[in-house]
Amino acid sequence: MKINQKELTGVKEIARRAKVSIGTVDRVIHNRTGVSIKTKEKIEAIIAEMDYQPNLLGRRLASNKITRLATMIPSVSGETSFWEAPLKGIEDAEFEIRQYNVKIEKYFFDQDDKASFLKQANKIVKDKPDGVLLAPSFIDESINFTTKCKKLNIPYVFIDSDIPEQSSLSYIGPDLYSSGYLAANLTNYLIKKNDHILIVNISREMENHHHLLRKEDGFRGYFKKYNISNPVSKVDIRGVDYNSVKKSLNLVFRKNPDIKLIFVTNSRVSTVSQYLIDTNRNPLLIGYDFLKENIRYLEEDVINFLICQKPGEQAYKGLMALYKHIVLKLPVEGCIYMPIDIIMKSNYLFYTN
Amino acid sequence: MKINQKELTGVKEIARRAKVSIGTVDRVIHNRTGVSIKTKEKIEAIIAEMDYQPNLLGRRLASNKITRLATMIPSVSGETSFWEAPLKGIEDAEFEIRQYNVKIEKYFFDQDDKASFLKQANKIVKDKPDGVLLAPSFIDESINFTTKCKKLNIPYVFIDSDIPEQSSLSYIGPDLYSSGYLAANLTNYLIKKNDHILIVNISREMENHHHLLRKEDGFRGYFKKYNISNPVSKVDIRGVDYNSVKKSLNLVFRKNPDIKLIFVTNSRVSTVSQYLIDTNRNPLLIGYDFLKENIRYLEEDVINFLICQKPGEQAYKGLMALYKHIVLKLPVEGCIYMPIDIIMKSNYLFYTN
DNA sequence: ACTATTGCCGTGTACGTAAACAAATCCTGT
């Protein structure tokens, strides 16, 4: 370690060169009022010439403001552990930016209950945080909510699924169509001519169903593009419990006992797995998400491939984007599609969600 | 934004509670000399009780020290663009921690020239940085180098490949065996009984060959574990130019014209791709690394799968580990295996190296 | 008894920036 030789940098140097006080420089930097146009231009020229980068340490230290970020995601229910990862991501981000006077306030809603979403959304609006991270599970309600945010000048970031028309600060999550497309590409390596394929959509709320259909579109899009003519059936299941799934799949298998590959469009693939074990069937199985229950079936060779898009990192990056935008006033990418990861038995151990 | 209500925290509060000055508290925190055992214990008790976390902003701002980190990786040659990504990762990290008075000094060596490695290593030893990030391409020389570092009390982190005996601060990179194992798992989905498989190792320097062999071991390990009896040939090619590869592969294909799948154990898979195009052959092809040239062949359906382990992130994380250890004095994970990513035509667009 | 040494501790300044406060300058109308 060496002692820093005095580099001429910082507001002080700007002030020196412009022959004004640091107070004036400060006013220009924060374009506050009370600076004559002439000195303002002079200072701005010097700032540009020096390529002045404000020292974030000094800035954050001197600014006694607390930045409050709100996060709104589904609560971790016993029914699915999917939202554990985003919560972890939120906590990681919290830990990292806590030292910069950023506080994170977490709001949770019930994925199967619109009313709870509304209630929490209203609470956020009332609390007026400086930024919002949102998993927009309910589309109309999310539009409503973010419209209010826009009016209040509160920037918001979407994760998990996008509402492109709502011009968020950023979307960080999967490209659903492409992930279905990838599943089809994978499928194409696994099947033979005329093998029967089944697409399974499982979700209770109509809303979430939307997302599943985009994946299905992607899947079928691939088949269409490459003129793959295998028969593709599909079933929509409107209950997430085992019995609903069992009942529906029983019907399907009665009609098509020779299904060779099943593509489950979300993390409910574990329920299908259990069904397959119980009915002693053994088609190839592709599903979604790095959940404990899914990994178990992956280990047991019931699930062959899981597609995953780092939900934890989505939340982490979403908060960091808010931090960069609000605190550092840095530009932020408007849309970050997460990589589409393929998980199988031999690499899941190394995966970080 | 709200004004921070005065939370009682920091050295000042410690000083207040202990009825001493902040100078004394400071001495205890940095366990400097000049504090009576009694007050020292009292202060330590209070620190523990308060769960005092030093404010990093204040700390870094007050400390005028510059931390110098050295990075040592192969230079980006025209021959392979592999090291572009780590360099990018280094630059990303540099940008991020620059504001904390951390400077990064980059050293490059020629991957095919031990002498250049030695020269650069000596230069680093002479320059005495505060930490080193190293891609230990040459094993013996790396051991020698890091031993010197250890004597000088300079922590070092390995990326890309590990030397476990050298007790580095951390290793961040692939588990080579497992990545070969995964390739075999994938292979097993793609082939039929009795399909002939070829493993191709291409490298000029004996050293790098080691790494390839670990992948080959993993590949064969999978086959062994699951009693897969497909014929597996292999060829070691000691030249990275097209003609060397061509000559060797011509020999192989003369003997085994019916090879159904080729596993190339490193990024040289592009050379094999070109060969396959030129000789109008079309086996399945699995290789390594997200390089422009490889992606081209992926797009053209010559390469089917690329295995990749985010070399850019390795370097980034490596530097961050050094930063955390040296500057923040935080504990650091000793070994971080990167996820083993599978890249194919339908997801490469979303991949971040 | 006087100085020199040592151990212990408090004070002050600095880091780079933010923001409140204070002061100087500029207008405008009389």
Added chain:
DNA sequence: ACAGGATTTGTTTACGTACACGGCAATAGT
């Protein structure tokens, strides 16, 4: 020319920590 307000500019303190410096008391040395 001057009051009085508006506009522009300068000064100061503070953020939390690091560290140099200096001071005081107690002990040791002569």
